[in-house]
Amino acid sequence: MSINTNLMKTKINSLGIEKKPKDTTVVVAMSGGVDSSTVAGMMKKEGYNVIGITLKLYDDTQQTAKSKQCCAGQDIIDAKKVANKLNIEHKILYYQSKFKEGVVDNFVESYLSGETPIPCVQCNQTVKFKDLFEESKNLNADALVTGHYVKSITKNNETNMYRAVDENRDQSYFLFNTTREQLNYLRFPLGGLMKNETRDIAKNLGLNVADKPDSQDICFVPNGDYVSVIQKLRPDAFQKGNIKNLDGKVIGVHDGIVNFTIGQRKGIKIAEKEPLYVLEIISQKNEIIVGPREKLIKKKVGLRDLNILSNKEDFKNDIFVKIRSTGKLIKSKLSIFNNKPNVELLEDEYGISPGQACVFYKKDSNGDKLLGGGWITN
Numbered sequence: 001m002s003i004n005t006n007l008m009k010t011k012i013n014s015l016g017i018e019k020k021p022k023d024t025t026v027v028v029a030m031s032g033g034v035d036s037s038t039v040a041g042m043m044k045k046e047g048y049n050v051i052g053i054t055l056k057l058y059d060d061t062q063q064t065a066k067s068k069q070c071c072a073g074q075d076i077i078d079a080k081k082v083a084n085k086l087n088i089e090h091k092i093l094y095y096q097s098k099f100k101e102g103v104v105d106n107f108v109e110s111y112l113s114g115e116t117p118i119p120c121v122q123c124n125q126t127v128k129f130k131d132l133f134e135e136s137k138n139l140n141a142d143a144l145v146t147g148h149y150v151k152s153i154t155k156n157n158e159t160n161m162y163r164a165v166d167e168n169r170d171q172s173y174f175l176f177n178t179t180r181e182q183l184n185y186l187r188f189p190l191g192g193l194m195k196n197e198t199r200d201i202a203k204n205l206g207l208n209v210a211d212k213p214d215s216q217d218i219c220f221v222p223n224g225d226y227v228s229v230i231q232k233l234r235p236d237a238f239q240k241g242n243i244k245n246l247d248g249k250v251i252g253v254h255d256g257i258v259n260f261t262i263g264q265r266k267g268i269k270i271a272e273k274e275p276l277y278v279l280e281i282i283s284q285k286n287e288i289i290v291g292p293r294e295k296l297i298k299k300k301v302g303l304r305d306l307n308i309l310s311n312k313e314d315f316k317n318d319i320f321v322k323i324r325s326t327g328k329l330i331k332s333k334l335s336i337f338n339n340k341p342n343v344e345l346l347e348d349e350y351g352i353s354p355g356q357a358c359v360f361y362k363k364d365s366n367g368d369k370l371l372g373g374g375w376i377t378n
Helices: 034-045 062-066 073-086 096-112 119-138 180-185 195-204 226-233
Strands: 025-029 049-056 089-094 143-145 150-155 158-163 241-244 250-254 277-282 287-291 297-308 319-322 330-337 340-350 357-364 367-376
Touching: 025 034, 025 119, 034 049, 034 073, 034 195, 049 073, 049 119, 073 089, 089 119, 096 119, 096 226, 119 143, 119 180, 158 180, 319 367
Parallel strands: 025 049, 025 143, 049 089, 241 287
Antiparallel strands: 150 158, 158 367, 241 250, 277 287, 297 340, 297 367, 319 330, 319 357, 330 340, 357 367
């Protein structure tokens, strides 16, 4: 009697893994917010073996406790309550020193260099997806599952990321530096949901965080006041310097370049007929160059440290890029000359700053596919 081996083959589960949920161990990164808590509940309800891990990334202060941030002290308590409600294993990892070295110090130095840093990308690149990835592997987990709003499609053991269905919540921009190895291990169950649907699931699961407000600030920057953070860590950074116009004429004095970003209008404190905007920050000379808004337009952007998640075929034709997480998709061309990548923007874009990310996308039948990206140099 012959046996049809196809009938015996294990069905692919909801995470794209060829195992039954009860035989699949997943680590859920639990920040204590509604999104990651809902993911943990979804995985538990589907029958997966769930281990929740919460990262303590910085020491709490009275300010951080009151602000709308992730990974604060109350969030760790909330994550623990959710884990107890779901009856899943829960671990807390203390990564304060790693977070300061890999994210906070880089954030400060970037501002001192006249750049506009994106610490959320650095956090994903280092602590969250590097250290948490390794911890998940040590626990023999089959996947690391997060509450990011990113649509992922796994086929033939390869995962690709797409912009989320809820474009107002899409977080693919912050994940451009994910490695191919990490991406094949990561899963994002919320990518196909709207935010209100996530909250409804949380309510149906009986989670106490169902109506919890979203985090809004950078986690270590209370109330968005990044200048006070830099002042605390580097008080020597606030040195007066010249403000010059495009002709090189000194027209004012500033109190420290960390008070300014490219495209900024407020705080220049110089009366002119036309409004002035920050066009360039020259950290070596402690100078700020200002001028009219039309001088902020850029058509070409230089990049460093490219991370490519797709094949060359996807770059043969025009691609789309995002310069800001909340920005629009801009039709563009990527070229590499003398090992220096450049992006030619086919639409005008204002206020592009070194330190920002330029993230690549391509439209296909599944949506806006994330191709990778790089850091802007000029």
